[in-house]
Amino acid sequence: MSSVWGNNIQISIFGESHGPAIGVTVHGLPAGEKIDWDEILFQMERRRPGQDPAATRRKETDTPEVLSGLLDGTLTGAPLTAIIRNGDQHSGDYSNLLAMPRPGHADYTASVRYNDANDIRGGGHFSGRLTAALTFAGAVCRQILRGNGIAVGAHIASVGDVQDAPFDPVAVTAEQLEAMGEKKFPVVDPAAEEKMRAVIEAARMEGDSVGGVVECALTGVMAGIGSPMFEGVENRIASIVFGIPAVKGVEFGAGFGATRLRGSENNDPFLLDAEGEVRTATNHAGGILGGITTGMPILFRAAFKPTSSISRPQRTLNVHTGEMDTLVVHGRHDPCIVLRAVPVVEAAAAIAMLDMLM
Helix, strand or coil: CCCEECCCCEEEEEECCCCCEEEEEEECCCCCCECCHHHHHHHHHHHCCCCCCCCCCCCCCCCCEEEECEECCEECCCCEEEEEECCCCCHHHHHHHHCCCCCCCCHHHHHHHCCCCCCCHHHHHHCHHHHHHHHHHHHHHHHHHHHCCCEEEEEEEEECCEECCCCCCCCCCHHHHHHHCCCCCCCCCHHHHHHHHHHHHHHHHCCCCCCEEEEEEEECCCCCCECCHHHCHHHHHHHHHCCCCCEEEEEECCHHHHHHCCHHHHCCCEEECCCCCEEECCCCCCCEECCEECCCCEEEEEEECCCCCCCCCEEEEECCCCEEEEECCCCCCCCCCHHHHHHHHHHHHHHHHHHHHC
16 A cells, blocks of 8 residues: 655655554655744644534544654755644444445445455545645645745535635636635635535435535646646646545536537637736636646636445445445544545645646
8 A cells, every 4th residue: 555646746645544643754845945833733723623513523633743854943855754643533433344334435445455454443544534644745835835926725616506606717816815724614705605504514414415626726836837648737736636535526727617618718818918928818728738837827626525424324235244234334424525625625736736846
């Protein structure tokens, strides 16, 4: 089993949901960069469980402990390693999953792939808990990006059938992206929050869950970053975003919506802005052409499936008896993972962009 990603900035995530700790090692970070620890804690707090009725009731402090690579608030150039200790564990809630794999979860595929040796507690290494380690790495990378004039931000684009107003693909600003991070429930249109919360609460009361979409943007990215074919900007961002549990789709710019347009509508005409910089009048491409940045905002969306661990009874196979049985999942799970996924998507985008900038 290997959970390593990156070319120039390389991350290695380790641990299990109910083990002593989870963590990450980040290779390739530039020496001498100053890191604001309060900003790190702020990003961790955004993802931390147990704070909102729309999320899991599991309580964790999510305070990283740095083991190497950071001295007196400055990156040393050595591999940056941090651990995040696990505390609020109810491992007994998962004992029945050894015989009855959860529908929609990796219980069955993990047992086949790893000869029944995988840690089933809380999903083990397949758990969304490990995104805390990804968030830490991203919190470091986004500070370095900010020093280079690049901002990263995201919002809840939809929950179920409820839509938020989208980012302006041409005119979204760094200030708007930073403002999203200050919101407990990050939406562009404040009216969308109440409707989304109602959908989440209805699913929770029925012992069910609901999915949604996170929209993420990056501004200040210069033109000319990336490569065609297999090392394009879409490739790199998508590959790390798909490492976030529950992500089932990623689209850039107009995405699948472009299939409903004609070429004359989807093409983004080039022009010179007031500063004499080459821009495009529209941004259906999401800031990327041929795998290379155009200088426009990079815009993408990640689709999250409904949380597979739900409390309502489900029919599944008992792999020990070979008979169908009724499964009741215990434990504490997000009725909608999208709220806590917003800073994780931002973190993934920050890591990917710094990797390409390096």
